[in-house]
Amino acid sequence: DAKTTQPNSMESNEEEPVHLPCNHSTISGTDYIHWYRQLPSQGPEYVIHGLTSNVNNRMASLAIAEDRKSSTLILHRATLRDAAVYYCILILPGNTGKLIFGQGTTLQVKP
């Protein structure tokens, strides 16, 4: 399974944009890039996913490098509720249900 590398922690100020990076240099051509986040004392929740093109939804944007070896989760205006651990995970079709979590990035949001 391809691995991902994320910074252990990041800080942001409230209402400012946050860019969370993820490196996945061994990604295969069919791996989907998923982002999940885990709020304190809760189960992980889906944020966004993509394959090749950049993606937007109501929670965030996902920017995928042209060579797909890295991606960036963008929170456009961080709120205190966005303080969580963010996980970047690669999912191979056919291995769905077999998420391999890394350590993730702990995002701290300061008021």
Add this chain to the structure above:
Amino acid sequence: NAGVTQTPKFQVLKTGQSMTLQCAQDMNHEYMSWYRQDPGMGLRLIHYSVGAGITDQGEVPNGYNVSRSTTEDFPLRLLSAAPSQTSVYFCASSRGVDTQYFGPGTRLTVL
């Protein structure tokens, strides 16, 4: 839809006892998984299933059994509880490479 439900929310066992953690989903998802999360760590995959009657091992399967007799239910059995199995257990379900839905977790303490 109730989504993914897990019971019980909390459980205390003595070493050597057995028990079953229940997981159910009402979204007709074919993929279901069990993860454990130790304090300060990311989630690790225990067992997963790609459909009724089909299960496979994840990263840390020892000491756990699963079966999938229906699409909706995916129980996790601890055969003989050990203190090393003290953890928070999450169940998840999905359809294809789309969103993975996680349950609220079961907090298990083994004395």
